[in-house]
Amino acid sequence: MTPLLQVRDIAKFYGGRIGCTDVSFDLYPGEVLGIVGESGSGKSTLLNCLAGHLPPDQGEVLFDTRADGPRDTVTMSEPERRMLGRTDWAFVHQHARDGLRMGVSAGGNVGERLMAVGACHYGDIREQALDWLDRVEISGDRIDDRPSAFSGGMQQRLQIARNLVTGPRLVFMDEPTGGLDVSVQARLLDLLRGLVRDMGLSAIIVTHDLAVVRLLADRLMVMKSGHVVEQGLTDQVLDDPQHGYTQLLVSSVLQV
């Protein structure tokens, strides 16, 4: 089986400071990879390098494209990369307002990616938008409301619907449950797990919440000061951490 994503020796520097360095891994179809670490550990920098939002200074990010097999998205032309960004890739931002058009209705937000790839039948677009609102548990009668009238959890679910409507194969998520209260988080986690399973999605989730990765991620990567200090099966890394930093991280979690 070809990995969906092959990351080879990615590095990003901010002047003399390390953003992230020496990062390599493979992600297979259907796998969910969690990236954890404290603020400033380089996990968001890495995610942005992988998703094509930041040009890395070094390394390759090979994505298994539908048409031509593995292609390096770092050296790929910008139009091709942006095309991936609205078809096979999805990016879920921590703050829903970064990923939504706040002045456009829920239906328009979900429909945008469809229209971006050429859909031009209003009835069909609306039908698909309704279907997706239903899948993320937003009532159909809210389709013409703007996201500014939604709660934080609904905005986040709308952002997910907007991203998944074109059936992407790889989803990047930056703290998808951050800033939501716990009951809303649980609902979102359940939704994400169902979607990952039903659509066969691969996902890379950046978070500092170890409980979230335990429930969502198959594999885990622990970052510190721009370096990957440990990676492996999620439950193995959390229950039998090998690196001193991971041990500290795991033992620092408050228990309820």
Add this chain to the structure above:
Amino acid sequence: MSDYNFAYLDEQTKRMIRRAILKGLAVPGYQVPFASREMPMPYGWGTGGVQVSAAVLCPEDTMKVIDQGADDTTNAVSIRKFFENTAEVATTEATEEADVIQTRHRIPEQDLREDQILVYQVPIPEPLRFLEPSEVETRKMHALEEYGLMHVKLYEDIARNGAIATAYAYPVKVEGRYVMDPSPIPKFDNPKLEMAAVQLFGAGREQRIYALPPYTQVVSLDFEDHPFDPSKADHPCALCGSEDSYLDEVIMDDSGRRMFVCSDTDYCQSRRMAGHVGTEGVPFEEASL
């Protein structure tokens, strides 16, 4: 001759603007940046159109200026005077006599010819502006033909109003490539954008020029199940009886009585001269001009 150079602008500036115009004609629908000059009128009063007109006018040309279809409104009169003073060109109100027609918000009803130039005054040249505020991003979207957002705007219209409610500045796709704002003309005029004359668009404050060469394909954006509809008020002109011209609604008195008349004053007058009379019109001979 006055103290001004011909048509106000200096020759270097006119060359620069002509280069932008030529580039615009070579890439129909593409917004060419140009170094817009200070003009002796405020932004919003047609500074872009005036600079384009100044760059294409020749001394032997006859010029016509219209504002919302009318030759006799303040904006039209002052721009016409401007060129009478600075270029000493002949001016006219008759569409067929004009070589260069500068317009704000209308296309003349009468078909234009290949030897005519239509110059539009454009307030905001960027059709994507109200959905995407970043200029860097919109230029990238044009470059990469990422026009999904334009349909989002139309989608919102239908979702909110049951039909595409955009009635003016209705976006078009030029030669299957660039999406273009046709300036705030009513969507009724959109089909006329495919014409024999050269069309030039000037936005002074935004410093952009774009163009449509003769017979360029211009398609109004729409949905398969909500096709483009160049609708107008469902009345004949009260003065000339025309059934197929764009109409202005005029409120007649405090009790709300109203009248619909051609917005193209020259067209309306020509029809009345030819003997057409509407319900509230009088035969042309008896009308006092």
Add this chain to the structure above:
Amino acid sequence: MIEIRDLEKSFILHNQGAAVIPVMAGAHLDVAAGECVGLTGVSGAGKSTLMRMIYGNYLANGGSIKVGEVDVARAEPREILTLRREVLGYVSQFLRVVPRVPTLTVVAEPLLALGTPVAEAEARAKELLSQLNIPERLWSLSPTTFSGGEQQRVNIARGFAHRYPALLLDEPTASLDAKNREVVLSLIEDAKAGGAAIIGIFHDEAARDRVCDRVVDVTGFTPVRAA
């Protein structure tokens, strides 16, 4: 089915002066298909540690753990994930699930992950939940709100939903009443009869004697600790 050779494990506590705690050395164990082996030994002898290592939850420091064709001690994470999905089941003492997910889905999940049609997976889940006497009115609720015994039974139902060829059971009958204990034991017997290789920890000696073909005392795998 399960072959363990020279297995070693020690914990290194980096944040406590890099203290090294050896917990296992030279572990050997074979479990054939259709066989059930009980692990015994005093508390802290390493029964759960051994189970967790077989499941890939703890990392082995040396030796091999072959489950079918896969050596868990050396396998890539995704090989272990496949193994856990298809071959190796684990009933732990703790139920760890996403809050809010209905019990029925929790139990059906291992089958859904294998691509079993929803109706079929849910039918199997319903069958197990009825067998284990979880009242039907609870099926649509999240098990996170259940009592300890109910959670334990949901956990067992989930562990037996897919007929795994290899199964690890950590105190499956603890905190169960006689009726449910009987159900669990018969589930284990059915699994054995179906050819599953089972390793279990049973403090309930009667249960151990009934389902286990033999017992292995893990104290023999415990390294002699330096004083």
